[in-house]
Structure formats: C-alpha cells, structure tokens
Amino acid sequence: MFVDQAKVYVKGGDGGNGAVSFRREKYVPLGGPAGGDGGRGGDVIFVVDEGLRTLVDFKYQRHFKAPRGEHGRNKAQHGAGAEDLIVRVPPGTTVVDDDTGEVIADLVEHGQRAVIAKGGRGGRGNMRFSTPANPAPHISENGEPGQERYITLELKVMADVGLVGYPSVGKSTLLSSVTAAKPKIADYHFTTLTPNLGVVDLGERSFVIADLPGLIEGAHEGVGLGHQFLRHVERTRLIVHVIDMAAVDGRDPYEDFVQINKELRLYNMRLEERHQIVAANKMDLPEAQENLKRFKEKLPDIKVYEISAATRQGLQELMYAIADLLETIPDKLTVEEVAEAEERVVFRAEKEPEPFFITREDDTFIVSGEKIEKLVRMTNLNSYDSVQRFARMMRSMGVDDALRRHGARDKDTVRIGDFEFEFVE
Known part of the structure; x- marks a missing residue:
C-alpha cells in the first residue's frame, strides 16, 4: 500500500x-x-x-x-x-x-x-x-x-524521471512497457491514484521512473488530485511530458502542453526550470501525424520523441535520450534544493515564548503561557519550600502586579494550568 x-x-x-x-x-x-x-x-x-x-x-x-x-x-x-x-x-x-x-x-x-x-x-x-x-x-x-x-x-517520491500529463494519455502504459512495474491500466480517467515506480535498465546505465497521477486544470489549487500529484514532481530530476498526440479525448495536444506547464509553474516556479522531454504518445493512431505537425509548428524549438507505448514504437530511442540527459543533470536534487533541505534540518533556536497572559473566567483569573505553565509543572507542589520559591519567581516575573492591574483582590482564585491557588495581598 x-x-x-x-x-x-x-x-x-x-x-x-x-x-x-x-x-x-x-x-x-x-x-x-x-x-x-x-x-x-x-x-x-x-x-x-x-x-x-x-x-x-x-x-x-x-x-x-x-x-x-x-x-x-x-x-x-x-x-x-x-x-x-x-x-x-x-x-x-x-x-x-x-x-x-x-x-x-x-x-x-x-x-x-x-x-x-x-x-x-x-x-x-x-x-x-x-x-x-x-x-x-x-x-x-x-x-x-x-x-x-x-x-x-x-x-515526495525520489525518482530520477517523472511522467506528467493529462489523465489517460498513456503514462502507466509507458511505465509498464519500459520497466517491470505493473501499474493499474484501465480505460477511464484517474486510473493511477498513487505514484508507481519502476527501474529502466539499459545495461551499464539505469534510472528510476515514476508514473504520477494525472493532472488537470487548476491542479495547483488542489483540483482533481492536485497537490498529491504536484508534490511528487518536485523531487524528480527530469520531467517527461507525455502527450496524447492522437487527441483521443478531443483535447488539443498543444493546449495540453501549455496548460500542464502553466500548472507546474503556478505550483512552484522552480519546476519551470526543470529539464523536460516531450513524448508524443499514440502515434500509431489516426490523426496523430497531422496533430504532431501542427504541434511542431507552434513549438519549433521543442525536441519531440514520437512513441507508441502500446506497440513499443520509439521507446528505445526515448529511454536512451533520457539516460543521456540525466548524465548532464546534478544527481537527485539541484544544488539549491540540497542547500534548502539542509537548511531546514539544521536546528534553529526557538523564539523566546511570551512569559504569560491573563484572562478572566467568571471569578477565576487564568494565567497562561508556555514559560509560566512549564514553571508550574517543574515545581514540587508537595514541598513548602518549593512553593515559596515558585511564589518568589512569580513576583519577579511580574505576575502579581499584572493580576492586580486586571482587578485581582485578596482571596480571589488564580489558575495556572491544573494548579489553583488564592491570591494573597
């Protein structure tokens, strides 16, 4: 699971x-x-x-x-x-x-x-x-x-390559075709609900590839599987953008490409800088070639690999292109991300907590605050000398004066945590 x-x-x-x-x-x-x-x-x-x-x-x-x-x-x-x-x-x-x-x-x-x-x-x-x-x-x-x-x-899944794309564009089929992974594959949207990992073995080279849940418009705001999807993309070194070039669901491949990159950018600006490969899937179906031609006209500088995950057409070329590109990318995380992760782990001195706050509940004055409540818990209330020391510390912290300013009088009840006592002038 x-x-x-x-x-x-x-x-x-x-x-x-x-x-x-x-x-x-x-x-x-x-x-x-x-x-x-x-x-x-x-x-x-x-x-x-x-x-x-x-x-x-x-x-x-x-x-x-x-x-x-x-x-x-x-x-x-x-x-x-x-x-x-x-x-x-x-x-x-x-x-x-x-x-x-x-x-x-x-x-x-x-x-x-x-x-x-x-x-x-x-x-x-x-x-x-x-x-x-x-x-x-x-x-x-x-x-x-x-x-x-x-x-x-x-x-956040630690994979070398993340497959991104709209639901039902063939990401799971691609993963099952190039690795020994057996993701669930079915003819309906959001078949993949959680990331599936597989290892691509090219002899002397290998890499981990992740099939991530499908993305839809508004994902950066949590729509669909939203954040569950995008959280895992952050850790990948390379993004393989899988596009249904046959437009089986009636969407425009170019619009798919633009929309998904927009969602990545809105979720995390750094993802826009991540290396990306475009895999034009379902090239064995009618209209795929015509759609690919229009796609390349709108994006002439983008390298597109023509594949069919179902028939395995073009998969070997795509896998070797991925392996070649991974050799030029820093291992696992960018230098900035590693530095950011290390900074998060280093112990940071906590801010000094506020000494105390005073509120009133009916006839009881409640003194609260991390510092004063900790002081009560560390005081041995069964010892007269310890209680006297606690009273002196309260006076030095200004609790007595603050209670007077809030209207406390002799014999009024004061509560600190689970400890109740009478205010004595």
Whole structure:
C-alpha cells in the first residue's frame, strides 16, 4: 500500500525529577544536601532509511513518545538520561508542524537525522539550591516536560524521471512497457491514484521512473488530485511530458502542453526550470501525424520523441535520450534544493515564548503561557519550600502586579494550568 501523507503525534521524554536528600553518615555531622539531579528525557529523532518507500507504517502507529529520564537519588546520585526514540522514514519525507505550518525538516539523504521533539532536561536536586543563607534546602525540581506536537508527514517520491500529463494519455502504459512495474491500466480517467515506480535498465546505465497521477486544470489549487500529484514532481530530476498526440479525448495536444506547464509553474516556479522531454504518445493512431505537425509548428524549438507505448514504437530511442540527459543533470536534487533541505534540518533556536497572559473566567483569573505553565509543572507542589520559591519567581516575573492591574483582590482564585491557588495581598 502506498501512503504519501500522514498525521502523527510526537512527544519528547520528560526529564526525571530531582531528589531531596541529606547526607546521614556516622562521622559526618550536618552533612548537608545530597539530592541528585534527574536525567534528561529522550528526543524523538527521525532518520532516513533508503529501504523505505512509503509512509504506510504511520497509518498503523500514530503516537511516538520517547522515554523519560530517571529520577535523581540520594547520595548525590544523578538519574540516567533516557535513550532517544529513533523513527525511520523514507527519503523525500517533509515534516511539517501541524499547528504552525512550519517546515521542521526536509529529509532527503540516507542516514539524515532531525530532532522532531526534544526531551526535557532533568530537574535539579536539593544540593543545587544550597546557599549560605539556606545551607539545607528542601527544594527540588520536577523534570522539564518533553516537547510535544502534532506533525504532518508528506512524502515526495525520489525518482530520477517523472511522467506528467493529462489523465489517460498513456503514462502507466509507458511505465509498464519500459520497466517491470505493473501499474493499474484501465480505460477511464484517474486510473493511477498513487505514484508507481519502476527501474529502466539499459545495461551499464539505469534510472528510476515514476508514473504520477494525472493532472488537470487548476491542479495547483488542489483540483482533481492536485497537490498529491504536484508534490511528487518536485523531487524528480527530469520531467517527461507525455502527450496524447492522437487527441483521443478531443483535447488539443498543444493546449495540453501549455496548460500542464502553466500548472507546474503556478505550483512552484522552480519546476519551470526543470529539464523536460516531450513524448508524443499514440502515434500509431489516426490523426496523430497531422496533430504532431501542427504541434511542431507552434513549438519549433521543442525536441519531440514520437512513441507508441502500446506497440513499443520509439521507446528505445526515448529511454536512451533520457539516460543521456540525466548524465548532464546534478544527481537527485539541484544544488539549491540540497542547500534548502539542509537548511531546514539544521536546528534553529526557538523564539523566546511570551512569559504569560491573563484572562478572566467568571471569578477565576487564568494565567497562561508556555514559560509560566512549564514553571508550574517543574515545581514540587508537595514541598513548602518549593512553593515559596515558585511564589518568589512569580513576583519577579511580574505576575502579581499584572493580576492586580486586571482587578485581582485578596482571596480571589488564580489558575495556572491544573494548579489553583488564592491570591494573597
């Protein structure tokens, strides 16, 4: 089963909790704090595996959670960091954040790696909070929550050659005639719903050719199979434009050529620069020669190869022409595309989140924000000293003053995440 798009949930592992402990050795009076730090949570890492060709595995498993780090222990023992969760994806996979639409990674080469969800750091043990003013603190941190997000995976087929053209022009027949692939062939539009790959073997030379779903007017806006088709064209080094020169469906071959190139240009300007070969198919049928003559008159500078996929006429000449042209084209992707893909994988520092926002719901003041909510989750709410530290940090962040400006008074209820408390003047 060919699957080229999937939506999944990923979560980095939470960090382990820090420990509260004190040295209790016979000859070491007042030994001081000895609570160790928690270990870091594992990252969710996507790795390209050239042995994969589809996203079908993500159809059955849609949740990926990395393990959390170990908790800190007494005697200053730090918890162990968790193993990273490795998820294998086929080459040509683009990872997009489902909420923001941002491209997280563009994975094209075997072995390429990208961290999709980072694990949280371990919480600090009480030995980290010792000061001259408080040499025996009962303060520790919970582990930092791991990053979590929904992502969309899009697979763009990594083929040397892509067959493009209107539905029913003979792309699948051409693929089956020159490779061992067995695509579905039938006498109706959109027989091909997903890309079919085949290998053309010319002895010392070979290349991968893809039969892509048919294209119609408006495809760049998603009409028909629209984006499902055009997404795969982006990865091909060479476009073979298959045209029904016999005009079996009553369309004008020249208009077909112009319209499809317009759709390619509107979808991605770079596709207009892609090398292209025109294959005039169905030349064994009546009126094909007359149509070809008019086609060449309108496009005198375009090299056209006359073929019949059904009778195999002209196929050998076409395949050798493709192989010759591929030798002059950079392997797999253009230099610009490789640079763009590598830039997408390089880690980018995330923007500093807004500290907090305050809204009101009936008589409850709700303080929200990634930074303040993370601070609550990392606070050990069962420890008086930890809660006092949290209160001091809220004051230093300006939360108390902001609540007063929003009308909060003594004994009013304030909620941060799942934690509720009373506002005290």
